[in-house]
Amino acid sequence: MAIVRMYNVGFGDAFLVTVPRRGRPWRMLVDCGVHMHGAGDHTLESIVEDIIDTVSADSDGPPRIDVVVATHRHRDHIAGFDNERWHDVEVGEVWLPWVEDPEDSDAVALRNRQQAAALNLHTHFAADGDGDVADFVLNSLSNDDAMWVLQNGFAGSPERRYISAQGAKAHPLPGVRGGCVYFLGPPRDPRNLAAMDPPKAQRWLGLSAAGGGSAGGEVFPGFTVPAADFPQRYPHLAVSDKLLASFREEPVDTLTAASLLDRAVNNTSVMFLLQVGDALLLFPGDAQWGAWQPLLDDVDVRSLLTRTTLYKISHHGSHNGTPVEMAHEVLGGVTSLLSVRPIERWAHIPKEELVASLVTPPRHVVSSVFVDGEAPVTGVRCHPAGLWKEVELET
């Protein structure tokens, strides 16, 4: 048997995977964080506390988690690690995407590019008073304290494993009988790296550095005609004020740059398929299209994916988190976990069509959010105060 507990963090991810065995159960924590805009009904502290309390009850010794996975550096996936309590938790292994490897020069270069882009974009939006987009970008700015814990913290001197895609090759999972793991992402193949590249500076610098500092009338001194006089002097050239006002509208591309960066970081997600007996649990982090493509193109990986029994819906159910092909053709009768709190401004996360496809029987979707009067589902256990839901899987 394997149990997956999905915490109701809000707009974010926190999953505790448990494989019961004689003595202390095997525990794996996949992500722990929430988005600035998506705080749930429970504080992140209370969730961290519950995780640690749960694993503390496993034995008389110090609390222990066998594997901690931080799929990627977005706040909605790691913010919870910025917490003193983790110092006392013993961890066996920490899995991080290869882009976090401090000794890999490619990784350092890529991370620096992403970080520089995030900082620049954030400064730009904050200066413009565009707070919403600034917060959006902030999600991409790394949380240094949380990253420090993941890279250097925890008790028990855990080994850090920097994960990259290894195709349909099984890797041992010590401590789990009949268990193994397939590492599916992030890709390291240079052909697929573009999906992780941050937006090129010139796309948006045009709006800030290059755009500012040119006050009116300075461009062509001596040639100006005041707006009020012009229609009188040249009536044949008169145009409506509405048209002139439209020139000042901000093009949509500030959001584009922010979305590009968001995707770039999402595509660094550790994607893995955990096998426990007959159960195959797919955790793709927030992978978006660029990261899925190589998997769907690989025949072996594709056939492996068709055997998935539990699917953590990527990127909180967004349009481009789960390729249509994946939902329609690859996945079979899976149970899907949807960790998201609907947010008004992002009305299309989760995407209706995707959810609709994943609830067609015999498939079903378990959502992290509690609805009053929610009918109980067999195989799903709920925390009495709505802190989490648990799915039990036959192995």
Added chain:
Amino acid sequence: MMRAMAAAEEAARYPEPDRRPIQVFAFDPMVARLSGQETTTISVPYEPLRPGPSGELIQVIDYDSVAGCYYEPVNLDDPRVLLQNGLPPTERDPRFHQQMVYAVVSALLENFERALGRRFRWRGEKRLRAFPHAFLGRNALFDPDMDGTLQFGYFRADEKNPGRNLPGQTVFTCLSHDIIVHEATHALVHRLRERYKEPTNIDVYAFHEGFADAVALFQHFTLPDIVDRYIQQNRTDLTARTPLVDLAEQFGEGSGMGRALRSALGEAPDPSLINRTFEPHRRGSILVAAIFDGFFTAYQTAIADLLRIATAGSGVLPEGALHPDLVRRVSLEARTAAQRILTMCIRSFQYLPPVDVTFSDFLRSIVTADRDLYPSDEDGLRAALIEGFRRRGIYPSMVTSLADEALSWPDASDRGLPPIDRDVVNALVLDTAVGFRERRGEEEQATNAVFDPDWAAAKLHQYARANLDKLGLAGPGRLKVDGFHAAFRHGSNGQLRVDVVIRYLHSVPPDVQKKFGAALGGVAMRGGSTVVADATGRVRHVITKAVPTDPDAIGATDGGVARLRGLRQWVAQFDGHDLLAPWIQAESRLVQSLNFGRIDSAV
């Protein structure tokens, strides 16, 4: 009154000029500086102008939204300006900027008219309004929703990587020949096919972008002295990287890209690249590369004999400068081939469907239109173009081979259509004939119409209603006559060829549209037909895009159902790629994420 008459009498003593020479930057100020003042004088059709310049089809209005003021409009009819072929090229005088925008757009319009075989008119007799300094930003755009305006931005060159510009210098997109042509071509394509602003398949916007780029590049080849120079410089090799085959160099370098914005050369031919390319500008670049592959091949073929003559049969050019006569002759061949291919591309519009264009439709329309005039393809231009498309993986759909006649749109004679109403055909032909008046001019605009367009539209609507099935317009929904005209052209045999073209637009009923609304991301489901007839009214070709007959029928297999399925697939695919999709309104997501608002791709 008396004075006006006297002035008119006075003017009548001099013959009216045909052309107006105007000085412009051949490419942009940066290239001009690097090559030693590369400016040129282009000649555009004469029309009397008011300050702006404000003419019959184009009006330049220099409003700067940053400064909130206007700039003094240029008066090209002022004798002091006329004496020097317009103001000399300079970045400092906004009036020269206005002059350049007017000149480049006028030259482009003339090229389109020549290819289309009829006088060009904007919808509702409106004028194209261009704003040379509309806003601050690294962009220029055509805005179809704001009454079709061209808006050019200006910006400070990148501080860190300004290319061959001064860091922080002001770069004006309205001084880039290529950007002006690119944006104006968007406007022209929009005039010819309004519904191509609806992204109904992966190719529609790529077609818009690629076509605009191709036209901008081919316009380079209308400048004889410039072509001469680069032919001499690169010893007849046109595929060398020169401003001739690059697009918007100053813009690209000034934006910190370290190179021109785009290029005709493209990447090495790879037929599978097109399947992996979704972004409209990039996909459009594949189209451009395909067209230019064809052009380069045609050019090499055309100059082979000249090279042999010049080299006593060896075909290998000697060291040193080329003989100026050879350069002139080679340059002429280059310009002829460029003009011919550009004309082919523009003429394809006669056959393009009213909605939902694909690269395949474009290729088939080019071939059909060109075969009309040059049935035998003696100089091999068409073959070169087809091969260029094939090498870039642009394959025509629903054809049995890449042979000329297989690529042409099928003949409509077996559809059993009755001829089009004689009176309407006559009216359209007469209208086009009368349209060839001597010159343009604002006051000439209101000439007496030859016929009442509403009458013709009603007649043509009647014709369609009577022949729905045969015109491919069956199925529920509303039918509209989208446009009609006659076109005159000269064929290779010197004969005048007259075609009558009618476009029908077919919108699905609102309830069906609503039913699929979300799945289609705000894209309207439309069909339609382009009907081409000869001067007797006999229908020669019908190019259709069907609408679904019964969208509820599961097993339905008609063309419309297939199109609906294709549209849904495209929207799903688009969602997968579009970064903005999660963050914006679902009902209009496609329309919001795709528009002509950017000269450059964001990805």
